[in-house]
Structure formats: structure tokens, C-alpha cells
Amino acid sequence: MQSESVGDGRKRIAEPVLRPAVPAAAPGFFTLFRTELTLAVRRRSDIVNPLLFFVTVLALMPIGIGPEPEMLSRMAAGLIWVMALLSTLLSQESLFRSDYEDGSLEQLALQSQPLYFPVLAKVLVHWLVTGVPLAVLSPLLGMMLNLGQAGYWPLLLSLVLGTASLSLIGAVGAALTVALRRPGLLLALIIMPLYVPVLIFGTGTVQAALDGYGYGPQLAILGAILAAAAALAPLAAAGAIRISLEN
């Protein structure tokens, strides 16, 4: 059943249909988006595993550093953010993998439309199935780690915005390493330093709220980072895909 729907979805994109020039990219985008979302929902482990990883490692933290509520509440925002970063990164390794292996990535690259929109569609799906659930789950973990109540909303909002940027930036790394046999650690090594601004402003949002200040500016900067990443990262990822396909 699964493979049938893939074939169906791909065929519809590849069809050479004459359409007006302006919305030319849009139909391909939505078809691919729907296909990817269906695939992601059917491969349930891809959604559940990053979440389980996130929860499990965060549960280990108090065991490692001690259960004192004050220390935990000071570290909660940072811990949750670092773990969200790690689980996004780990789940990103497979972003282009299956498409690369079955050749559909090459089909996408051979189309006349730019690779920008297919990449954006895949990243959007990745964010919907990993970033958003992480963000929704985060207040619960915040409660377990004794994060102050003032931090729940900022944590959720900053994670919603931040994980989208993380998915976009990580897509560049995933595209660069897709042709390699075991890219896991290398992907983390090349992408981690690029995550620094998102991490800083993500934890900054929560910290500002906990200190009793407005957290609007930090969220605005996270939004600005997201806007820049959405404009530039798919371009870089598209270039990286073409490099990887040459390999």
C-alpha cells in the first residue's frame, strides 16, 4: 500500500503539465508536501523515536546532576533546549536518505523546477512531525524539571519557532552527507556550530520570561532567524543535493 501511494505521488509531480508561469512551483510543492506527510504519518517510529529520545535523556538529567529543585529549575530551559536540538538533529539524518537510495531524489533534481520547493516541503513535514510535537511536550517536561510556570508559554513558543530553524539548517547538513554511508556523527559535527544562535535566543526567551521581563524581542529575533533560514537554507540544501548526486 505504502509504495503504491509513493509511486502515485511522484508520478503526479513528474507529469509535464503546461501551466501559467507564476504558480508553477506551487502544485508540485503541495503534492510533495501531502505525500511526505502521508509517509511520515505511516512510518510512526519516525515521529515517536525523537520524542522518546527527548523524554528519556531529559529523565536521565536529574539522575546525573541530582534532584535538587533549585538547581533543576535553573538548568531546565537550557537542558530542554539542548535536548530538542539533539533530537531534531538525530532525526534529520534520514531526511533525504530513502529518497536518495530509491532514486527519487535524482528525479526531483532532474525536474525543470528549482529544488527549493521540494526541499522546503520535506523540511516543513520534518518540522511538523518532530519539532511541533517536541514543543507541545516541552511544558510537561518543564514541569518535571521544576521550570517556573512563567516559562511554559515562552518555552513552547520559542521551541515552535526555533525547531523550524533547526530543521532548515539541519537540512543543509543532511543534504551534504546523504551520499555518505554513515553520516550520523559527521552530520552532528558540521551542523552543531551553526545551531548556536538559535540555542542562545531560544533559552534567552525562557530566561527573560523567568526573570520577569517581556520575551517579545527574543521571539522576534527567533522569527527573524527563521525567516532568513527559510529563504537561504533550502537554496544551500538544494546545492548540496546536487553535489551529493554527483558523487
Added chain:
Amino acid sequence: MEKWANMKLSWQWFHRLGSPRWFYQKTSAWLPWLGAAALLLLAVGCTWGLGFAPQDAKQGNSYRIIYIHVPAAFLALAGYYIMAICGAIGLIWKMKLSFVVMRAAAPIGAVLTFVALLTGAVWGKPTWGTYWVWDARITSMLILLFLYLGVMALSGAFSRELSGDKASALLALVGTVNIPIIYKSVDWWFTLHQPATLKLTQASTIDPSMFYPLITMIAGFYLFYAWVLILHTRGLILQREWRTQWVRELLGQSAPAAKA
């Protein structure tokens, strides 16, 4: 027509530069001069800065490490841009040599970043009382080191050399876009968390008697960097082109009888 021919002529040097062989032969003549100038400047700057420049009123003699630290930090950052620009030239004009220079620049830049971090730590012990502080500039340098290591790791991961070249060039470019953002955000992060006891010495005004040796050292480091970069590039060229006729002749081997 004539204009067109002129334009072609003026681009010739650029295309010639793309040939590893031309680069290798040209730089053979430059190397001794460049090396001598670099070593001379470094020797003069070191003796001047470490031996003759006046003591700092607050820090005593320990400030003298800036004569190594500042030039190294300068070039660590400039080196990343040099690497990224070479990568971009390689990607745009498909120039083989440019990728070789990019690959050569990565480890040199990483070492310079490490030197800057190490000298900073050594200076921090007598000045701040601790080797490591999560200060904005130190943290940025550490992230720069990670960026360098990432490029090096990626360029080595591909079995096909050209793919490694292109992939690491793209990563270097992505890093270039990110460096200003990283620096700004780390700066902001530091002002947020800055402990009150720690006071940074802002070297906004520096006496000429300390400044001239510093300038000498910076110039010396730049020349030294160019020298080492060319040496390393030449080494990589020989490694890559070892099958070609000119390399075999250069190494004194007989021309390959069988072109296997």
C-alpha cells in the same frame, strides 16, 4: 573585436591561475623571498615586543602574549574567509586549484584558532585567575574552531575527491553567512550572563611603543600564513597530480612507461 580580445587577455592570468602546474612553478620563485620576509618580520616583532616594548601598568609582563595572541586571532578569522572565498571560486569557476587552496587553508586556520585559544588561556591565568572563562570572544573562537573542524571532517569523508571539495566549499560558505550571526548572538548571550566581578580590559587606546611591534607581528603573521598556505598547497598539488608527467619529471622519476 579588439576590445573583446583585450578582455580575453586580461582574464588570462585568472585562467592560468587555475592550473596547478602553473601555480607550482610560479611559486617556486616566490617561496624563498616570502619565507625570508615572514621570518624576518616575526623575529623583529618578537624581539621588539617581548624584549623592548614597555611593561603594561596593570598587567605587567603578562600582556606581552598579545604579540602572539592578537595576530593569531586575526588570521584565524581571516583564514576562514580565505578558505570560504577559495571554495566559492572553485564552485563558481570550477577551478581545481582553488579547491586545493581551500583544503590547505582549513588545517592552518584550525591551528591558528587553537593557538589563539591557547594563548588566551595562558594569558587568562595571571589576569583573570583562571584558564577558561566563557567570555564572548573566547566562546566565539571555540565555535570557529568547531566550524573549521567540521569543514575538515567533511572534506575527508568523501571517497571521490571532487565531491569532498564541493561539499566542504558549500559548508564553508554556509559557515561564512553564519559567522556574523554567531558572533552577534554570542555577544548578546555574554552581556546577559556576564558576572559582575569579571572586568574585561578594553584595549581601546594603545601606546605607539606597544602598537608598532604589534603591527610588525601582524604583518609577519600574514606573510607567514601566506608562506605556509603556499607550501601546504604545493604539497597537496603534488599529492593530487602525482600521476602526471610534470610531477614525475619534477620528482626525478622517469616518465611513466606504461600509462596504467
